[in-house]
Amino acid sequence: MKQKVAVLGPGSWGTALAQTLAENGHEVTIWGNHEAQIDEINTYHTNRHYLPDLKIPESIKGEKNLKDAVKDADAVLFVVPTKAIRSVAQEFAKVAENQPVIIHASKGLEQGSHKRISEVLLEEIPEERRQGVVVLSGPSHAEEVAVHDITTITAANEDEALAAYVQKLFMNEYLRIYTNPDVIGVEMGAALKNIIALGAGALAGLNYGDDAKAAIMTRGLAEISRLGVAMGANPLTFIGLSGVGDLIVTCTSVHSRNWRAGNLLGKGHKLDEVLDNMGMIVEGVSTTKAAKELADSMDVSMPITEMIYDVLYNDKDVRQACRDLMMREGTFENEFTL
Structure with missing residues (x-):
């Protein structure tokens, strides 16, 4: 059944997902606050800064006005940076006139509060302006989804019907969606x-x-699982698509802006220089701070995260950080709390 979907955020992932929705036969609007970018989408059907080789389906309509973008939408997909989630959700709550399914495909933790994105959306969007919040996540590069490479990701919500709705919206011959009730994980x-x-x-x-x-x-997966389970996640989630799957694709590919940023740090570049040259948000930098603070508050051991925090925020030498990690007191691999 054809649905109207508003995509909030015309970055690389938002654009690739908008393309998928349009190719699946849905009516798609994509909203952004940079006028030149929206004009480019409407006039040339391109988004050269983020996906230079992609020809965007002409059926996708770019919108500069948020109220117009979400008008009569059956679903609203948030794909904005984590730091903008709360402010965009607040604006959406002011202009929304119906009760769409809310989906988010952003990845991070809010600074200060350490809250997950779905928690922020639930706080800011009243019940009369949403049906629920479904998380769309997993091992995926926008550059590959845009060219129809085979990709599998997860739609997460405790309500099986809501997760299945999102599954049906996006799934096709190149993008397969699995459902999962474990939103935290x-x-x-x-x-x-x-x-x-x-x-x-x-x-x-x-x-x-x-x-x-x-x-x-x-060992990074061990840390992710340790903190996630302490927060109430199902440990099995971390051996699935949004756990080890996402970890593999993000740690092994030049498409990953976090990998590229880390690579430059390893080559001796300073953090400010790296971020200035990336041209896109590197979510891992702010997430490292939030995760370190959260782990400290919950007394959860995350030595890799702590060392990366010291490199990012205390100017610790990267090679020395590696040595310090290797020379920690020996522990037992299968002891979950160590």
């Missing part, structure tokens, strides 16, 4: 893997090889 896996990707990129920048890559991914 899916969101925490999505957010925390960006931290480990910074570390994986840094190791590559230091010219370490596959052994080091396997080490940081495996």
Whole structure:
């Protein structure tokens, strides 16, 4: 059944998902606050800054006015940076006139509050302006979805019908969606893997090889699981798409902006210089701070996250951080709390 979907955020992932929805036969609007970008989408059907080789379906309509973008929408998809989620949700709540399904495909933790994105959306959007919040997440690069590479991700909500609705919206021959009731696990896996990707990129920048890559991914997954389970997640989620799957794709690909940022740090570049040159939000930088503070408050051990925090925020030498991690007191691998 044809649905009207408003996509909030014309970045690379928002654009790729809008394309998928349009190709699935839905009516799609895409909203952004940069007039030139929206004009480009409407006039040339391109978004060159984010996906330079993509020809956007002409049926997608760019909107500069949020009220017009979400008018009569059956579903509203938030794909804005984590730091903008609360403010955009507040604006949406002011202009919405019906009760759409809310979906988000952003990955991070809010600074200060350490809240998951779905928690922020539930706080800011009253019940009369939403049916629920479904998390869409998993191992995916916008660059690959845009060219119809095979991709599998997860739609998470405790309400099976809502998750199934989102599954049906997006699923096609190149994008397969699985449902999962574990919202906490899916969101925490999505957010925390960006931290480990910074570390994986840094190791590559230091010219370490596959052994080091396997080490940081495996022990990074242990940290992700440890904090996620402490927050109430199902541990099995972390061996699924939004856990180990997302970790693999983010820690091993040049498409990953977190990996690329970490790689530059490993090569000796300073953080400010790296962020200035990226041209896109590197969610792992802010998420590292939020996760470190959250882990400290919950007394959860996350040594890799702590070392990456010291590199990012205390100007610790990257190679010395690696040495310090390796020389920690020995522990038992299968002891979940260590």
